[in-house]
Amino acid sequence: MSQNINSTIEQSDVLGKSEQKKIAIIVRCAPYGQSLAQEAMDAILAISLYCEHISVVFIGDGVFQLLANQKSQLIDNKSIEKQLQAFSLYDIEQVLICQQSLNQRNLTMEQLSVNENDVKVLDKTALNATIRAHDSLLTF
Amino acid sequence: MNLSVAIYAAPSSQTAYTAYQFVRSALQQGHSIYRVFFYADGAYQGTDLSCIPQGEWSLQDAWKNLSDEYQIDLVLCIAASLKRGMLNSEEAQRYDKKNHNVADHFDLSGLGQLADAAIMSDRMITFGE
Numbered sequence: 001m002s003q004n005i006n007s008t009i010e011q012s013d014v015l016g017k018s019e020q021k022k023i024a025i026i027v028r029c030a031p032y033g034q035s036l037a038q039e040a041m042d043a044i045l046a047i048s049l050y051c052e053h054i055s056v057v058f059i060g061d062g063v064f065q066l067l068a069n070q071k072s073q074l075i076d077n078k079s080i081e082k083q084l085q086a087f088s089l090y091d092i093e094q095v096l097i098c099q100q101s102l103n104q105r106n107l108t109m110e111q112l113s114v115n116e117n118d119v120k121v122l123d124k125t126a127l128n129a130t131i132r133a134h135d136s137l138l139t140f
Numbered sequence: 141m142n143l144s145v146a147i148y149a150a151p152s153s154q155t156a157y158t159a160y161q162f163v164r165s166a167l168q169q170g171h172s173i174y175r176v177f178f179y180a181d182g183a184y185q186g187t188d189l190s191c192i193p194q195g196e197w198s199l200q201d202a203w204k205n206l207s208d209e210y211q212i213d214l215v216l217c218i219a220a221s222l223k224r225g226m227l228n229s230e231e232a233q234r235y236d237k238k239n240h241n242v243a244d245h246f247d248l249s250g251l252g253q254l255a256d257a258a259i260m261s262d263r264m265i266t267f268g269e
Contacts, residue, residue, distance in 0.1 A: 018259045029269075036148060036269060039180045039220060046251035051259060136258040138146060139266040 040140035144257035159267035186246035
């Protein structure tokens with residue numbers, strides 16, 4: 001079985017980044033409180049190395065990850081906010097945010113660390129349609 | 141259909157069991173499983189040191205049997221595993237640890253395997269915490 005894995009890795013190396021598939025990574029978890037948010041960041045950055053077309057979608061409590069002025073050092077955690085800023089370096093094609101999730105949490109764009117021009121805030125219907133245009137979904 | 145499954149749930153969680161049932165049902169219905177990727181707390185499913193009391197059902201044994209029967213690829217994320225004290229002999233040597241505890245049938249590999257699964261499969265199904 002380990003042989004299978006090695007051959008897949010080699011194959012990925014030969015093929016380089018996949019250009020055909022569109023992957024959406026849906027982030028639903030809050031930034032701190034469990035390690036999943038950090039592990040989601042690690043996965044997003046890793047997957048961006050293998051796939052050309054990546055969208056990251058923040059819905060539900062996932063929108064809390066976008067808050068500005070996170071002081072994660074006070075709880076001895078790595079800052080999710082800083083890692084989000086690296087998205088532009090990693091070729092993340094689009095960042096989508098659920099409007100209803102922001103509304104439900106009484107959040108406005110001004111409170112977020114992301115630049116309004118770099119993200120799309122969509123209502124549920126538009127978001128569903130956009131997500132449906134992807135080949136594969138990964139949820140955190 | 142060619143499916144892959146990502147599991148973040150610890151073996152103590154019902155979600156981990158549901159993931160197993162999903163994979164078993166999919167295989168029984170003739171679908172193929174490209175990869176099962178254990179991430180975050182899901183990595184604990186690969187420990188060789190859990191001792192399940194008699195009369196209780198072992199999720200790990202169930203995965204092993206499924207892997208024997210259908211030759212499915214059971215991959216533990218190496219970063220998630222190392223963080224949680226899940227090492228194979230190679231990693232134990234690399235990090236100068238006396239012991240290693242990854243069970244047979246489970247391989248340690250990188251997040252690239254998750255990306256590869258998302259790219260190569262028709263559907264990716266996530267079983268969260």
